[in-house]
Amino acid sequence: MELFLFKHQEYERLYNCTNLVIDSIPIEDRRLTIEALINLILGIIYFLVYLPCLYSIWKQHWKNDCYTILLYIGIVDLVGIIISGFLHPILSLQGAVFCSYPTLIYIVGTFVLAFNRCIQIISPSIAKFLFKGMRTYIWLLFCTLYALYCMFFINPVLFSGIYFAWFFYPFVGYREDYGEFVFDQLPSYHDVSVAILSPLIYLIFAIALVIKSKKSIITPNQAPTQYFSISRLEKMVFLQVFSLSLLNTTECLFYIIMQYTTQQKWMTILAEFLWFHIHGFPPIIYLTLNKTIREDCIILFKKLKNINKDPPSNVVNVMVTPFNANS
Template identity: 35%
Template sequence: MVSICKQMAKSTCYKIMFVMGVIGIAAILFVGHLTGYLGYLGYVYCSSPEFIYFAGAFVSFCWYTESTIELILAMNRCVELLSSEMARKIFKGKKLYIWLVIPIIYGLSVITWTKTGAFSGIYFSWFFNPHIGYIDDVNQVYNVTLHPIHDLVLIFFLLITYVTFCVIFLFKQGGLQSNQQSYSEIMIFLQVFLISSFNTFAAFIYVFMQYIHVNEVIIIIGQILWLNVHGIPPVVYLTMNKTIQRDCFTTFKETLSTIKQFYKSLHSNAIQPLIHQINFVREDNQLTMQNQQIREQANIARAQRSFRTPWYVSMHLDELNRTISGRPGFEHFERSYSSAVHWPRGTMGCTLFSSCKLHII
């Protein structure tokens, strides 16, 4: 869808393909997922009448609208091959939107004025008779005439379009054309043919099984074809359209690059705070150790300063004075002591104290 959006301005067929893609995605949710869910639980119409009715209306709208747009796409490719000037006159500008609005209005009108399909868990598919499998519609009460008419007209015009496309292509092959242009036209035809063929076979089987009792194998095949009507276009585009292949490859590379950058940024945002935290703890431990060393040095310096203070010296000198007081030979100590205790902090008091102490020993 992203690739188709990029190419919408270049060609009208991409705009038609985009609308088909939107309807196809919506239809797959019901034709694929919802059908599997209801079949797994064995739902029938009476299990949930309102829900199954609206679901049937939606899948009917998707079928009528998408198949009609598919026919318009085939016509667009056929006219484009015949004459580019004619294609611009028919599909260019606002005319294209008219072509796209018509199928939508048509689909809404059909589900409004006719009966819609109902799911049957007995046959694992959608039928107009909500009681199929246990009550036959003998009086054709649930018969919808428009549905087979729509499918038969779709088959007829798709076949006419295929034949016309082949005739125009073979006719133009007789002219002077490059091999590259011929190859591009062949690939366009094959894409339209493969996509439309699923519509053709699905329409044929559903017309057949609505009015004729068929076995379960045919019903399952019809359901698979209906699912591929909405699911096969992306496969065809990715395998056969080089423009879409190139855009998807570029988008894929850009997505991987974005994821890689996001992962790197996420990894960086997760690791860097942890690294900062580790560095902070390391620096804090170093600072703590430095603080401890500073405190130890301060304690040592404080102890040294305290040892040289007058009050510390005077305390020890008092003790020595009491010890040696009155002994002969220490008269000079008493005289020195009286002057030492009044000195300011310095080395004199320490020297005096040390010398006296050694003398006593």
């Protein structure tokens, strides 16, 4: 964004579409109709399902720091769904590439990069160890500042309908020579760090959970017998965070490969859907594994259903008596 706002001549030099003929690649090769429609339908479903979950999280975040993190993630996810679940498939249905809508795709790409980095750097499970009270807001501020830095000072990712994905290089599929285009290294370092540290953190989390649940049974005249007892709640918490971690780790690995190797369409499609599900799948996990959120959503739907069924209570019956002029 810094290049676009304050160094526009340099932006025009690096992202110039003047000599590029979009239709040199037929629209049939730039449009993936089935994938885009699936993406769009799932985007609508995820967005509608996420809203009541976010309402429940908002109710709970006053009581629990972990829910404050989930609220922050939820807001980021909704923006991510709007981009990856609505704008992305619409651009794909049009067979768009960067040069189709350069300004729009460039600006949206800065938000994509910022929100993607923001959602990957924070995790509700880590909140159990590092987030408490005001520390929660300090970490959220750090994540926000990091996202803003990526938005303004890192080259954005740009949509390409050819591969149904977003790339740092604006002319993917048209020009193989990168010329003077310089790739920022921070996104690569970020993806590698997430791909390595994320599973490592969850491994530590799992080990800590097992150690914490270690118990002993002492019976007369026998040595103490040790066993592990993990509650259903602890299992559900671990399963939630592990599912999200797996999506993040896999997506990062694919994007590392995509940016620096010859693009394979199956890989770019899979990577895009992984990124999309990082934002869209959490409400499914919440409704399946989180009893509090599930019950709040059921109560909310019942209230909405009753509002539609109940007649208005302020109706007044008025009896009109005909006027008789002879009386």
